[in-house]
Amino acid sequence: MDVSASVKDMPVRGEHPALDLVNTTFIRGGLRGQLIDVLRTPADLDEWIADHRGPLDLVEPYPALDGPDGPAALAAFLELREALRRLLRATVDGESPTAADVTAVNSAARACVDWIELPPSADGPPLRRSSSADPATVLRARVARTAVELLTGPDRALLRACxxxxxxxxxxxxxxRRAWCSPACGTRVRVARHSRRHGVDPSHDR
Ligand SMILES: [Zn+2]
Structure with missing residues (x-):
């Protein structure tokens, strides 16, 4: 595995947060390429979080997960990622999701509830409250909620696997007109078609 890959190397960034999480694994180099995972350490996860503070409504400063509890937080987060990957795949394939994957997302969503309260003066901005003080739990809940919104909302019909x-x-x-995850994939497919027409082994294309 290429240890130099970071969140910034993701071929596609800035999609819906649930997709951006699943897309932290990608293949570099086309058909015979290498599977890359940019979430290998808690620090990687912190970098991913920094990219998604806005979409996930995380109030600054969000505590770093790169501490003693970081490995456990990362492991739990990656479990959610894999459940989401299978749910996205089932959705684009028109298949029923497994109960375990639905439960994984729902459990994460339920683990932290947010609400707002009146300040003591009943004046000024509302106080934001969460049922959990654990930043990793808050994060998983936010991601899970956006995934629920995606899979139950109008954007579900727009979901595609490249x-x-x-x-x-x-x-x-x-x-x-968007037919690929990225222009790079469209280019790769066009080059491969061109190579096939001209008798070149397309698997050597990247
Ligand atoms: Zn693609």
Whole structure:
């Protein structure tokens, strides 16, 4: 595994947070490429979180997970990621999800509830409250909630798995002409088609 890959190397960033989480694993190098996972350490997860503070409504400063509890937090987060990956796959395939994966997302969503309260003066901005003080639990709950909103809302119909050979990424078909997760995948497929037409082994294309 290429240890130099970081969150910034993700081929697709800035999608829906649930997709951005699943897309932290990708294949570098096309059909015969290498599986890359950019979430290998708690520090990697902190970098991913920094990218998603806004979409996940995380109030600054969000505590770093790269501490003594970091490995456990990362492991729990990756479990959620894999459940989401299988749910996304089932959705694009038109298949029923497994009960275990639905339960994994629902448990994460339920583990932390947010609400707002009046300040003592009943004036000024509301006080934000959470049922959990554990930042990893808060984070998983926020991601799980966005996933529930995605899979139960209008964007569900836009969910796609990139059809390029050797690509494992998901995206929302945000405009009708979007046929690939990224322009790079579209280019790769066009080059491979061109190579096949000219008798070149397309698997050598990247
Ligand atoms: Zn792709």
């Amino acid at each position: 059809p390029a050979p050797g690509c494992i990424l998901f995206y929302l078909r945000s405009h009708p």
